[in-house]
Amino acid sequence: MRRLLVFIALAAAASLAAAQGGPQSWPTRPLRLVVPYAAGGPIDISSRLLAAKLQESLGQPVVVENRPGAGGNIGVDLIAKGPADGYSLVMSAIATLAINPSLYPDLPYDPLRDLRHVTLLVQVPNVLIVANDLPAKNVQELVALAKQRPGKLDFGSGSTGSTGHLAGELFKVMTGTYMVHIPYKGSAPALADMMAGRIHLMFDNLASALPSIKAGKVRALATTTLKRSSFLTELPTLDEAGLKGFDMTTWWGVSVAAKTPQPVVDRLSADILKAMDAADFKERLRGMGSEAPAIRTPEQFNAFVASELKTYTALVKRSGAKAD
């Protein structure tokens, strides 16, 4: 019995030492990176790429764990409420951090209070694309057409409350036009319907729209970011086309529980940035349509999340979308 007590005391001391050991002793065991979506999407793929890179630099296995459900909320909540020891990471995104809080009335976590945002990994612009047989050749003509035929144009999106949907709503508000939203399950079927001329326009993320644009199956009119995309340099931005300040990207990055120690956050951030600056990794992310984000430090990322949350809260309210 005494020996058992000694053993327990030793074990407790050892774990205390490990806990207080600071960043030198972190990480001492495998990390898990929760992906709050089913395997296979771009967020999942980039997470697996990142996990492989982090594994090299941290010297510990990084296990990708898919926890899909409730639009990503289940997986994010798991980390928000989990131990703040730096061993549990989550790939959070615009949906789970900025849009869902106003879309889902009883979101179990607070994206600013419960989470610490480490590094913004990917930023993909959306593009405004129209069906080939639509007469509008540029944004001004599209606005004129929408004003001339109110309620006759259809815009598709990957789902209700997606960035594509909200970009369309913002477009309607800024131009004072009325178009009908046609939600799909994912942007691929919406693209197919657009090629067949059944819907007129959509705001799709660059990665999924690019093949069809390049093949001439649909026509791109503008990107939704303030800066032109390096993939389609000749394409104007909506801001240039007269919709001043129109700025929407799809983004995702790594977050941890809010109380995670600062040294651990710094080390993680440094290692993720190192991976992102590696040529091969950069190239893979570029293959997914991502421009290297200008936001680099955890502070910048946290401020970015806060401002995005504000923007989308207002936008969702205006669009009337909700999931209760």
Next chain:
Amino acid sequence: MDGIFSNLAIGFVEVFKLQPVTMWGMTLQHVPFNIIMCLIGCLLGTLIGVLPGIGPVATIAMLLPVTFNLSPIAALIMLAGIYYGAQYGGSTTAILVNIPGESSSVVTCLDGYQMARQGRAGPALATAAIGSFFAGCVSTLVVAMFAPPLAEVALKFGPAEYFSLMVLGLVAAVVLAHGSLVKAIAMVILGLLLGLVGTDVNSGVLRFAFGISELADGIGFVTVAMGMFGICEIIANLEQKEHREVFTSSVGKMMPSKEDWKRMVMPIIRGTALGSALGILPGGGALLASFGAYTLEKKVSKYSHEFGKGAIEGVAAPESANNAGAQTSFIPLLTLGIPSNAVMALMIGAMMIQGIAPGPQVMTERPQLFWGMICSMWVGNLMLVILNLPLIGMWIKLLSVPYRYLYPSILLFMAIGVFSISNQPFDCFLMAVFGLLGYVCVKLGCEPAPLILGFILGPLMEENLRRAMLLSRGDPWVFISPSKPISMGFLLASVALLVIIAAPALRKKREEVFVEET
């Protein structure tokens, strides 16, 4: 025609190309690397197909980072191999233990498992392999020859057309059952209701989730299918003391008899045709193909009374159809750059990360890649049949394992499979609930197949109905207007099918009443 042959020649040269390979610091000259990748893909695919729950999507996603070190062609050949390999493997568990590993093998359970119970697991597995091989060969040729025009056909299918096709599918679901018509309809409706659980596509409102966040994305197909088929079968087996050993004692012959061969030829051809046609439709086309092929056979076969009791046609037709559909579902991807299902979306991801923009230009800009991949499918199908025929002997031996050892392992594998999909223990409980529901249904003489079809088609049907209505601004005539001949055709066919089904059923009912009275 000459063009096709020279294109196929490019492809085969690419597939069989010998290249230097560096591995573990050693460089080997003249390695048929692409063929090896094809073999690995097929092997892995068969394996995950056999394991319930773990599907090709998760496997490909996990392997994706590994493929970045390969050449694009080798990577795509391997990933495609996993996909169609899984279609082969899925039928094995369906036939042997009544677990549909993949959604497309649900129908194979119906007659395949009955064949196994009669000691004909060998011929059933062989039929599935042979049918799949034939279908794979033919549909690969279809992809090679008609990809661009077929892609145009796929684009003709809008929400209205899909809705009408689903209606036809649901009516056909009733044909799947061989018992009472009323019970079949009840099961279809129950399936439709279960399919409603989750987030509404149009408004984003949660329906029937009862505050359980795990239900927000709906009930998983694999959960329902494994519960209703796998668990239910185990309960039913355990209930009848030692009789269940019957089908394990007589393992029987491995290969189909002469009679079997004769009976499987036409179903394989019809299944291949139907599967190739429906496979090009994005969104559930390949799945509808296996259900459609089964229904078709049941209607045209002179052995229709044997369906559901171990008819070889009931294995041959849907297995050919799902494999043909799996191949032709590459068409929208290769020609339009549009993925027709989750696996194809992943293939697009793989291509883009390799720096290839999928779409029609792939065919002209990178003919080696395009034709190499198509030819690899043919080679892969050949490998699968060579791999799988000898394996049949091993699989059958599995059945001679005493049931008291077999069923706990099956249960364990099912639980692992269901858990692996979203790492939620909740799904395992849900599977158990569906197992109980399935058992109650069996006791009531209701069959699970129509429920499963209703469950799959319901959400698709609702989605397309509402989308079509949104696009038409609420005008219901879009489904039967002359400008939509395809939609109108499907609806007319549904009505015709309904009449055909109802007529004998009504007659039978009168006979039943008469019998009961005397």
